[in-house]
Amino acid sequence: MSQVAAASASKPNLRWRVVDIAVASVIGVASAFIYWAVALLYTPIGTPMEALVPGLSGLFNGLWLFAGPLAAVIVRKPGAAIYAEVVAGVLEALMGNMWGGLDTLLISLAQGVGAEIVFLVVAYRVWNLLSVTLSGVVSGVACWAYTFFTHLQGFDFGGAYGIWYLITTLISGALISGVLMWYLYIGIAKTGALDAFGSGREIRGIGA
Numbered sequence: 001m002s003q004v005a006a007a008s009a010s011k012p013n014l015r016w017r018v019v020d021i022a023v024a025s026v027i028g029v030a031s032a033f034i035y036w037a038v039a040l041l042y043t044p045i046g047t048p049m050e051a052l053v054p055g056l057s058g059l060f061n062g063l064w065l066f067a068g069p070l071a072a073v074i075v076r077k078p079g080a081a082i083y084a085e086v087v088a089g090v091l092e093a094l095m096g097n098m099w100g101g102l103d104t105l106l107i108s109l110a111q112g113v114g115a116e117i118v119f120l121v122v123a124y125r126v127w128n129l130l131s132v133t134l135s136g137v138v139s140g141v142a143c144w145a146y147t148f149f150t151h152l153q154g155f156d157f158g159g160a161y162g163i164w165y166l167i168t169t170l171i172s173g174a175l176i177s178g179v180l181m182w183y184l185y186i187g188i189a190k191t192g193a194l195d196a197f198g199s200g201r202e203i204r205g206i207g208a
Contacts, residue, residue: 012076012123012124012125013198014077014078014124015077016077016079019196019197020075020077020080020197023071023074023075023197024071024074024075024080024083024084024087025083025084025087027067027070027071027074027084027088028067028071028083028084028085028086028087028088028091029087029088029091031066031067031070031084031085031087031088032087032088032089032090032091032092032095033091033095034063035063035064035067035088035089035092036091036092036095036096036097038060038063038064039092039097039098039099042057042060042098043098045060046060053164054161054164054165055161055162055163055164055165055166055167055168056164056168057165057168058144058164058165058166058167058168058169058171058172059168059169059171059172060172061140061143061144061168061169061172061173062136062140062169062171062172062173062174062175062176062177063172063176064111064143065085065111065115065136065139065140065143065172065173065176065177066136066176066177066180066181067081067084067085067087067088067112068080068081068082068084068085068111068112068114068115068116068135068139068177069081069115069132069135069136069139069177069178069181070084070177070181070184070185071083071084071085072084072115072116072119072132072135073127073132073181073182073185073199074185074188074194074197074199074200075197075199076124076127076197076198076199077124078116078120078124079116080116081112081115081116081119081135081139082109082112082113082115082116083112084112085108085109085111085112085115085139086105086108086109086112088108089104089105089107089108089109089111090104090105090108092104092108093105103150106146107143107146107147110142110143110145110146111139111142111143111146112139113142114135114138114139114140114141114142114143115135115136115138115139115142115177116135117138118131118134118135118138119131119135127199128182129178129179129182132178132179132181132182132185133174133178133179133182134178135177135178136173136174136175136176136177136178136179136181137170137173137174137178138173139173139177140169140170140172140173140174140177141166141169141170141173143169143173144165144166144169144170147165148162148165148166185199185203186203188200189202189203189204190203190204192204
């Protein structure tokens with residue numbers, strides 16, 4: 001089967017297994033440490049970016065969105081994107097960041113729902129570069145909307161800042177959470193580490 005097969009010919013098995021929970025949890029935990037590290041770098045790097053072009057710091061946002069699309073494309077079960085993103089957000093909040101626990105939890109939930117929507121729309125049948133990239137993009141929209149309406153109310157919705165922040169967030173979501181995660185998934189699958197999943201066997205050409 002091609003690595004970019006548009007859809008599975010058979011009805012997908014949407015029931016969660018123990019291995020699904022375990023792998024989605026591992027993705028969430030590993031992502032949490034990256035999210036936390038990115039949060040530490042946000043002020044020293046993001047502030048100069050904002051000074052250069054207001055809204056440019058949205059390029060950071062894809063680094064907080066990738067758990068959902070990655071978990072979804074590997075596990076391929078309803079709720080995988082939401083679960084992994086929320087696990088990552090909760091653990092990041094517990095480790096501490098500038099936004100606090102509740103804010104981190106809520107935005108992670110919004111981002112997870114955004115990532116999940118794309119796969120829900122295609123009934124968990126389409127798993128390719130486009131669907132994963134769109135997942136990153138829609139997660140980016142959710143990230144932008146939550147941030148804009150909770151922290152940036154003083155800025156005009158149609159103003160330069162809001163538009164640039166949206167554009168940079170969408171670019172980051174598409175490239176980091178979408179394209180990069182797709183090829184990371186393929187790279188992991190080729191090692192045989194995902195043979196317990198249909199997503200891994202598909203890449204290696206192994207039957208169910």
